[in-house]
Each structure stands twice: as C-alpha cells, then as structure tokens.
Amino acid sequence: MxxxxxxxxxxxxxxxxxxxxxxxxxxxxxxxxxxxxxxxxRQIAYETARPRKSVHRALRKLHDEGLVTCSPRHTEPPASEWTIAGMS
Known part of the structure; x- marks a missing residue:
C-alpha cells in the first residue's frame, strides 16, 4: 500500500x-x-482530470518557483518529463 x-x-x-x-x-x-x-x-492532465492548458500553466509556475524540474524525454514525438525538484 x-x-x-x-x-x-x-x-x-x-x-x-x-x-x-x-x-x-x-x-x-x-x-x-x-x-x-x-x-x-499528458499523463498529469489525464491522471488529474484537468485540462492540459491548466496543467501546463501550473507546471510553468511550479518550475519558475523551483518546486519542479523538467527533463527532455527522447521519444517520438518528443516530450518532457516533470518531477519534484530534489527528488530522484
């Protein structure tokens, strides 16, 4: 659990x-x-049932505040993965 x-x-x-x-x-x-x-x-928007635009805006604010980090994911099409800052 x-x-x-x-x-x-x-x-x-x-x-x-x-x-x-x-x-x-x-x-x-x-x-x-x-x-x-x-x-x-895309995963966050789906899992939280929030519009992508709202999730994107929230991620940008969190990133600007240093609470989350973003790293590129090399897939087709390319996507970024978000994590809590300081968490592995």
Whole structure:
C-alpha cells in the first residue's frame, strides 16, 4: 500500500510556498509527489482530470518557483518529463 502525501504532510516552507500559487499548481505538485516518478504533461492532465492548458500553466509556475524540474524525454514525438525538484 502506498502512502499518499497531503498538503498537511509537507514541510511548512513548502506549504507556505504552495499557498501563494493557484490551486491547480498545488494539485499538480501533490500528484507528482505521490506518483514518485517522472510524468509527462499528458499523463498529469489525464491522471488529474484537468485540462492540459491548466496543467501546463501550473507546471510553468511550479518550475519558475523551483518546486519542479523538467527533463527532455527522447521519444517520438518528443516530450518532457516533470518531477519534484530534489527528488530522484
């Protein structure tokens, strides 16, 4: 059984940082944290049932704040994978 992380389980600085961002950004952050591995924008949008445009905007905000990282995935077509910053 996998333990899921909720906002209350996050360190206080992270909670305070997320509180300043839109709700979709918090949802995307928690989803990435709970999945524990890299996800593409398409996967995140599908798994959270949110529009791609909203997920993309949330990922950009999280990236700008240093909370997530992006790395290229060499597939056809190319896609980027997103992870929580500092998590392997």
């Amino acid at each position: 996998t333990n899921t992380v909720d906002v209350a389980d996050l360190p206080r600085p992270t909670r305070e940082h997320l509180a300043e961002l839109p709700p979709t950004a918090t949802l995307v952050y928690l989803h990435l944290r709970n999945e524990g591995g890299p996800r593409t924008l």
